[in-house]
Amino acid sequence: MNIALLGYGTVGKSVAELLTKQDIGITIKKILRRPGAAAGPLMTDSFDEILADPDISCIMEALPGKEPALGYIRDALRAGKHVVTSNKAALAADFPTLLSLAKEHNVSLLYEASCGGGIPWLENLKKAARLNKITALSGILNGTSNYILDKMDTEGCTFEEALKDAQALGYAEADPTADIGGFDVYNKALISCSLAYQTPICTDFPVCGIEKLTKEILNSFHAKSKSLRLMMLSVRKDNHYAVGVAPVVLPSNSIEANVHLNYNCASLTGDLVGELKFYGQGAGGYPTADAVLQDLLQIRDNTAQPVCLDQKLLYDDGLLTGTGYFADGKILSGKSLAELTALAHQSNVFMAFEPDPA
Amino acid sequence: MNIALLGYGTVGKSVAELLTKQDIGITIKKILRRPGAAAGPLMTDSFDEILADPDISCIMEALPGKEPALGYIRDALRAGKHVVTSNKAALAADFPTLLSLAKEHNVSLLYEASCGGGIPWLENLKKAARLNKITALSGILNGTSNYILDKMDTEGCTFEEALKDAQALGYAEADPTADIGGFDVYNKALISCSLAYQTPICTDFPVCGIEKLTKEILNSFHAKSKSLRLMMLSVRKDNHYAVGVAPVVLPSNSIEANVHLNYNCASLTGDLVGELKFYGQGAGGYPTADAVLQDLLQIRDNTAQPVCLDQKLLYDDGLLTGTGYFADGKILSGKSLAELTALAHQSNVFMAFEPDPA
Numbered sequence: 001m002n003i004a005l006l007g008y009g010t011v012g013k014s015v016a017e018l019l020t021k022q023d024i025g026i027t028i029k030k031i032l033r034r035p036g037a038a039a040g041p042l043m044t045d046s047f048d049e050i051l052a053d054p055d056i057s058c059i060m061e062a063l064p065g066k067e068p069a070l071g072y073i074r075d076a077l078r079a080g081k082h083v084v085t086s087n088k089a090a091l092a093a094d095f096p097t098l099l100s101l102a103k104e105h106n107v108s109l110l111y112e113a114s115c116g117g118g119i120p121w122l123e124n125l126k127k128a129a130r131l132n133k134i135t136a137l138s139g140i141l142n143g144t145s146n147y148i149l150d151k152m153d154t155e156g157c158t159f160e161e162a163l164k165d166a167q168a169l170g171y172a173e174a175d176p177t178a179d180i181g182g183f184d185v186y187n188k189a190l191i192s193c194s195l196a197y198q199t200p201i202c203t204d205f206p207v208c209g210i211e212k213l214t215k216e217i218l219n220s221f222h223a224k225s226k227s228l229r230l231m232m233l234s235v236r237k238d239n240h241y242a243v244g245v246a247p248v249v250l251p252s253n254s255i256e257a258n259v260h261l262n263y264n265c266a267s268l269t270g271d272l273v274g275e276l277k278f279y280g281q282g283a284g285g286y287p288t289a290d291a292v293l294q295d296l297l298q299i300r301d302n303t304a305q306p307v308c309l310d311q312k313l314l315y316d317d318g319l320l321t322g323t324g325y326f327a328d329g330k331i332l333s334g335k336s337l338a339e340l341t342a343l344a345h346q347s348n349v350f351m352a353f354e355p356d357p358a
Numbered sequence: 359m360n361i362a363l364l365g366y367g368t369v370g371k372s373v374a375e376l377l378t379k380q381d382i383g384i385t386i387k388k389i390l391r392r393p394g395a396a397a398g399p400l401m402t403d404s405f406d407e408i409l410a411d412p413d414i415s416c417i418m419e420a421l422p423g424k425e426p427a428l429g430y431i432r433d434a435l436r437a438g439k440h441v442v443t444s445n446k447a448a449l450a451a452d453f454p455t456l457l458s459l460a461k462e463h464n465v466s467l468l469y470e471a472s473c474g475g476g477i478p479w480l481e482n483l484k485k486a487a488r489l490n491k492i493t494a495l496s497g498i499l500n501g502t503s504n505y506i507l508d509k510m511d512t513e514g515c516t517f518e519e520a521l522k523d524a525q526a527l528g529y530a531e532a533d534p535t536a537d538i539g540g541f542d543v544y545n546k547a548l549i550s551c552s553l554a555y556q557t558p559i560c561t562d563f564p565v566c567g568i569e570k571l572t573k574e575i576l577n578s579f580h581a582k583s584k585s586l587r588l589m590m591l592s593v594r595k596d597n598h599y600a601v602g603v604a605p606v607v608l609p610s611n612s613i614e615a616n617v618h619l620n621y622n623c624a625s626l627t628g629d630l631v632g633e634l635k636f637y638g639q640g641a642g643g644y645p646t647a648d649a650v651l652q653d654l655l656q657i658r659d660n661t662a663q664p665v666c667l668d669q670k671l672l673y674d675d676g677l678l679t680g681t682g683y684f685a686d687g688k689i690l691s692g693k694s695l696a697e698l699t700a701l702a703h704q705s706n707v708f709m710a711f712e713p714d715p716a
Binding site: 124131265275 | 376380476477478482485486489611613616617623628629630631632634635636637638639642644645647648649651655659661
């Protein structure tokens with residue numbers, strides 16, 4: 001199988017390296033780079049050239065950010081090419097349409113690397129959803145924010161010190177807004193919920209970040225044997241669901257409170273299988289490339305299962321309720337995460353959410 | 359697809375119930391029960407009748423213990439029927455032969471439910487092993503012993519009290535030897551290592567149980583912020599590997615030390631993907647039936663990947679070294695788990711193993 005690689009950053013380079021080292025019957029025929037950077041025998045700066053090449057049956061998209069990636073994915077599917085992508089921003093921007101396009105053109109669209117890096121989260125979620133009614137999702141899906149929270153936890157440093165350290169290690173971008181503001185997790189939550197509930201997901205759900213967390217707030221939770229993790233949370237009841245992203249208050253002896261460094265951990269609850277958790281490296285060249293290669297093997301072997309968002313579930317804020325702990329000392333119980341998040345944004349203070357027991 | 363069910367205990371009944379509720383194109387045509395118990399329209403006590411039925415293309419084996427299950431699996435594969443089994447004892451007794459038989463007769467043999475109940479552990483391990491060199495495995499794979507250890511941990515009760523409680527809840531058998539002695543984990547370790555290293559596994563590896571654990575020993579680890587879990591441990595280096603089962607000393611803030619109740623958690627380390635962990639219900643009717651149905655769907659869709667134990671790895675005790683803490687106060691460092699286990703058996707005292715850092 002001949003593929004084209006779009007993008008040659010950390011993920012693209014690792015995919016290229018592994019496909020050169022291991023002969024799994026998948027060959028890179030072209031690599032798209034930005035104009036000026038396309039120097040090398042396989043490299044091009046023309047996406048049209050790739051699209052027009054009948055020998056290329058699959059596109060591996062590993063560009064940064066939503067555009068031009070989203071346009072390329074759409075065009076590739078319309079041209080009857082399979083697509084593998086690691087790009088959560090592009091996927092989340094138009095997930096139902098992309099899945100429909102893949103179905104319409106009878107090709108596969110796979111995206112394991114987009115949520116949880118090397119963790120086989122989405123594939124296992126899809127499989128669980130075939131047989132189970134998924135009743136809840138949750139997960140630590142951003143390594144940067146987890147690194148910051150864990151470092152503040154275990155070393156007692158400030159938010160700023162922990163962020164600086166994450167940036168020095170290459171975990172956090174120069175502009176860390178997407179990571180610490182919860183917007184990266186928003187994209188992953190949207191993709192995960194779509195697969196879990198097989199329905200188009202409401203794009204306007206609450207997102208609360210950790211930007212305003214202080215050492216003192218964290219210590220006050222510590223004193224009560226609790227920890228904080230930035231998480232996606234989702235609940236489904238009959239044909240309603242809620243989803244949100246927030247710093248979540250957890251017992252110190254929970255699995256999530258013991259997810260350290262930049263690791264991720266995603267959970268599903270099914271009516272048959274119960275609770276499953278998947279833990280691993282949520283980013284990094286080789287782990288992410290491993291997820292990409294697993295997708296490519298499915299396309300090579302023609303074993304990918306198509307996904308249909310053909311259920312009609314309704315979004316209902318009221319399913320996700322709990323207690324909000326605000327940095328100004330306010331504690332509000334029995335409120336929805338949406339209400340609490342709106343209040344936190346309004347008053348511009350940190351808020352941690354403790355979900356009501358299921 | 360028409361299947362026959364062998365056995366009608368917790369797993370068999372749950373599989374039958376789910377296949378009746380959900381139409382996934384899989385129909386139970388016959389159910390084998392022991393002579394005298396076969397009352398009902400689908401029931402029979404003749405395995406030969408099932409074997410001779412050309413309409414039955416797949417056998418789901420859920421009998422207790424090694425025999426007659428192992429003989430039935432062999433006969434079914436030889437007759438060109440696919441086999442799904444939840445029976446770790448039968449599998450572990452002759453795993454390389456069973457895999458060869460499946461290959462020879464061009465049928466699938468799947469066994470997700472045999473290790474870790476509802477957790478998709480083996481399938482993900484197989485997939486990881488396609489692309490990664492697996493360098494380590496570990497796991498809590500026995501819910502009964504984990505329940506006992508966790509209960510002693512969190513409630514400060516004695517081993518006997520915790521065991522009685524596990525028996526009352528139906529987690530432990532009247533004779534709990536296989537669970538607390540580590541022999542159940544032995545079978546799962548053998549199956550897991552076979553898939554990880556793609557080689558026939560040495561059947562004579564160290565197994566150390568938790569039968570002789572006392573409250574006082576556990577408290578002495580607690581005082582050092584450590585916990586105990588009964589685990590499979592395995593390490594691979596180049597073409598050598600070691601494997602064993604023992605009560606393992608863990609930091610209290612590790613994931614495994616925070617696996618509570620009767621949950622399981624299995625881990626792999628790959629040279630690309632890094633560490634992955636899979637957590638969930640390791641037993642129970644519905645979770646196990648979910649794993650069985652996932653296997654059946656693979657057979658229905660013809661997507662099962664054949665497994666070949668065609669690598670030639672050598673067993674080497676010396677790869678798995680650490681410190682043994684003996685109940686009589688002896689502490690031995692830098693020894694292999696095999697040596698320490700032999701000593702524990704010889705002197706008939708409890709031993710906990712703390713692996714050397716990798």
